[in-house]
Amino acid sequence: MIKKQLTKQKLQAAALRLFQEQGYEATTAEQIAAECGLSTMTFFRHFPSKDKVVLDDPYDPMMSSAIAAQRRNLPVLERVRRGLLAAWIALPEPDNDDQRARVRIIARTPELRAKAWENNAVTRAAIVDVLVSQDVDRLSAEVAAAACLGALEAALLDWGVSSEGTLGERIAMALALLAQKAEAPCA
Amino acid sequence: MIKKQLTKQKLQAAALRLFQEQGYEATTAEQIAAECGLSTMTFFRHFPSKDKVVLDDPYDPMMSSAIAAQRRNLPVLERVRRGLLAAWIALPEPDNDDQRARVRIIARTPELRAKAWENNAVTRAAIVDVLVSQDVDRLSAEVAAAACLGALEAALLDWGVSSEGTLGERIAMALALLAQKAEAPCA
DNA sequence: GTCGTTTATGTTAGTCACTAACATTTACGC
DNA sequence: GCGTAAATGTTAGTGACTAACATAAACGAC
Numbered sequence: 001m002i003k004k005q006l007t008k009q010k011l012q013a014a015a016l017r018l019f020q021e022q023g024y025e026a027t028t029a030e031q032i033a034a035e036c037g038l039s040t041m042t043f044f045r046h047f048p049s050k051d052k053v054v055l056d057d058p059y060d061p062m063m064s065s066a067i068a069a070q071r072r073n074l075p076v077l078e079r080v081r082r083g084l085l086a087a088w089i090a091l092p093e094p095d096n097d098d099q100r101a102r103v104r105i106i107a108r109t110p111e112l113r114a115k116a117w118e119n120n121a122v123t124r125a126a127i128v129d130v131l132v133s134q135d136v137d138r139l140s141a142e143v144a145a146a147a148c149l150g151a152l153e154a155a156l157l158d159w160g161v162s163s164e165g166t167l168g169e170r171i172a173m174a175l176a177l178l179a180q181k182a183e184a185p186c187a
Numbered sequence: 188m189i190k191k192q193l194t195k196q197k198l199q200a201a202a203l204r205l206f207q208e209q210g211y212e213a214t215t216a217e218q219i220a221a222e223c224g225l226s227t228m229t230f231f232r233h234f235p236s237k238d239k240v241v242l243d244d245p246y247d248p249m250m251s252s253a254i255a256a257q258r259r260n261l262p263v264l265e266r267v268r269r270g271l272l273a274a275w276i277a278l279p280e281p282d283n284d285d286q287r288a289r290v291r292i293i294a295r296t297p298e299l300r301a302k303a304w305e306n307n308a309v310t311r312a313a314i315v316d317v318l319v320s321q322d323v324d325r326l327s328a329e330v331a332a333a334a335c336l337g338a339l340e341a342a343l344l345d346w347g348v349s350s351e352g353t354l355g356e357r358i359a360m361a362l363a364l365l366a367q368k369a370e371a372p373c374a
Numbered sequence: 375g376t377c378g379t380t381t382a383t384g385t386t387a388g389t390c391a392c393t394a395a396c397a398t399t400t401a402c403g404c
Numbered sequence: 405g406c407g408t409a410a411a412t413g414t415t416a417g418t419g420a421c422t423a424a425c426a427t428a429a430a431c432g433a434c
Contacts, residue, residue: 004381004382007382007383028418028419028420029419029420029421030419030420038383038384039383039384039385040419040420040421041383041384041385041422042382042383042384044420044421044422045382045383048421049420049421050419050420050421075364075367076364076367077364077365077367078367110305110308111305113304113305113308114301114302114304114305115301117300117301117304117305118297118298118300118301118304121297121300138345139341139342139345139357139360139361140360140364142341142342142344142345143338143341143342143345143360143361143364143365144364145341146337146338146340146341147334147335147337147338147341147364147365148334149337150333150334150336150337150338151330151333151334151337153333154326154329154330154332154333154334155326155329155330157329158325158326158329158330170326173326173327173330174326174330177262177263177264177327177330177331177334178264178330178334178365180262180263180264180265190400190401190410190411191410191411194411194412215389215390215391216390216391216392217390217391225412225413226412226413226414227391227392228393228412228413228414229411229412229413231391231392231393232411232412235392236391236392237390237391237392
């Protein structure tokens with residue numbers, strides 16, 4: 001029985017359409033379910049919470065392992081930066097209109113932006129663990145992870161609201177900005 | 188009539204105590220109110236939402252103005268970094284046990300960490316506006332702001348969960364980490 | 375095909391964070 | 405004391421969930 005998947009897709013499609021039309025907060029779970037001829041309970045059986053219709057990025061161990069692979073004599077921030085860049089190149093995420101529509105909804109909705117940040121807490125924790133296991137002190141690890149992931153999220157949201165350019169370009173640019181030297185080049 | 192302020196303080200004190208004892212999520216608004224001999228409605232008249240008992244940092248225009256004051260030939264990230272450092276030095280936030288207790292609750296509660304991030308969205312927007320008005324492109328502005336504020340929040344949370352050291356030390360360290368050169372020092 | 379067992383969905387009732395409308399008490403100026 | 409306004413209470417309702425139990429639809433074994 002793969003009807004379950006089908007129902008889930010129908011619910012998601014209806015939800016995204018309604019979110020776009022009338023906003024995330026103004027759309028109730030009941031309304032989404034009704035749109036598909038289903039009961040409210042059924043909606044919550046397929047999505048543990050309303051926000052998971054939009055935010056369902058699974059934790060990706062690629063990121064932390066790419067960071068672990070960086071040369072350990074590099075500064076912490078640089079290790080995280082290069083690791084994330086490498087992970088992106090290794091597996092670029094889908095860069096289509098559906099994704100962009102999803103991100104646009106997130107960008108427009110403060111509540112969702114917050115939950116998106118909460119969502120990558122597990123990624124952040126994994127990165128911190130890798131660094132700490134490499135004898136980086138916890139504060140530095142947390143700071144580097146937060147800064148890089150903050151930059152990444154900014155790039156993602158910017159891509160979502162803009163209508164041209166690829167996500168990859170923006171991510172590359174965001175991470176490059178973190179590598180800028182403090183003054184004019186050295187001396 | 189300044190009874191209002193008094194009631195608010197009683198509610199806040201009771202809430203923080205309960206949050207520490209049994210966790211934020213396990214504590215209901217009704218319980219907090221009852222602890223003070225008040226009705227649930229009264230709680231919500233003093234705090235627009237449960238999280239505002241813990242998160243009530245007002246927007247501080249000091250940050251964006253300190254950033255605006257940086258030399259414009261510096262790289263964007265560096266301008267934000269130095270601006271935030273200057274703002275911190277100009278007005279260090281309270282560094283007492285009450286504050287630390289509050290931050291500890293936030294650090295322990297994913298939902299609150301997310302809302303704390305959402306909370307500084309207005310600060311982020313103000314920083315971005317300043318930079319954009321200085322002819323920085325929007326993406327760079329967003330990325331620099333997100334990275335620096337992410338680092339700042341990481342420092343704050345780390346301070347909250349640890350039991351020694353000052354917040355100022357951690358903030359200085361967090362922002363210093365963002366200035367590290369990519370390779371070994373120049374040549 | 376029928377039967378029985380999953381699997382998908384429905385129903386009902388309940389909790390918790392709120393909101394709105396209206397009633398009541400409490401404090402304070404006079 | 406008396407009137408007004410601030411502070412609080414009460415009731416009713418919404419929306420995101422959760423749990424328990426009931427039904428319907430699908431699928432395999434026979």
